[in-house]
């Protein structure tokens with residue numbers, strides 16, 4: 001594996017314990033990087049070597065098998081697609097149509113007989129080549145093309161990444177989690193709800209800041225990903241969480257999800273209480289939750305309802321919060 005020299009330590013660490021992998025530092029050009037990779041290979045000349053751009057993530061064994069088969073009577077092989085779009089050449093203000101007859105777009109991985117590629121790199125001015133098959137062609141070796149595949153497209157522009165995420169989405173699933181929390185009303189002059197401090201005639205009693213909205217939401221996120229519950233991650237018996245800002249809990253759940261390659265799709269919190277009135281604070285709550293989770297505010301819902309005087313919320317003994325969260329994760 002050839003990587004930027006600045007990342008060599010990270011990649012070496014990541015490969016630790018895996019057999020058959022070794023990382024070497026690349027050069028300032030593509031061909032210099034390939035040359036560094038070749039220099040690290042100690043196999044005999046009749047070995048096969050495949051060179052692949054990591055920027056083409058959708059390579060499959062079918063592509064590789066076709067290349068290996070093509071090497072039976074060639075020194076190098078690469079997948080290629082016929083040019084389908086009409087080609088134009090612009091010279092100043094003059095536009096002319098160029099024939100696309102016989103033109104192919106070449107992709108990677110490319111496969112070579114190791115000896116032939118070594119010889120080609122030793123001979124040619126490799127710096128000018130934009131692919132390795134070109135060096136085989138120049139050195140008089142036999143180059144062949146195998147069937148290309150639109151899925152071997154290279155991630156170059158921002159829209160390419162969006163396309164790749166959509167394609168990769170087939171291997172992702174959406175999970176739903178729910179959370180419920182209640183805290184008792186007690187003495188106080190303010191209450192924290194969904195990360196916003198609201199002046200009130202009472203406060204909520206709890207070990208942390210008692211933000212039932214954020215607690216329910218934290219549990220919903222942990223539940224969506226099967227990561228336990230808030231009490232497991234932040235035990236109320238632990239003195240370090242006394243009076244804690246519940247944003248810490250929510251941000252922790254978001255980090256756990258991100259570390260597993262997950263992405264929060266949307267969240268929705270319902271606060272159930274007679275007072276205080278939530279409506280005037282709803283937008284501030286949505287914005288605060290979006291900020292903690294680092295998602296667009298359009299993906300955050302905050303609602304409130306009363307129970308019309310019934311039950312513990314109706315008697316104003318406590319406040320109840322419910323939340324749901326949708327999280328997309330690798331399947």
Ligand code: MG
Pocket residue numbers: 181182183206210211212215
């Ligand atoms: Mg709680």
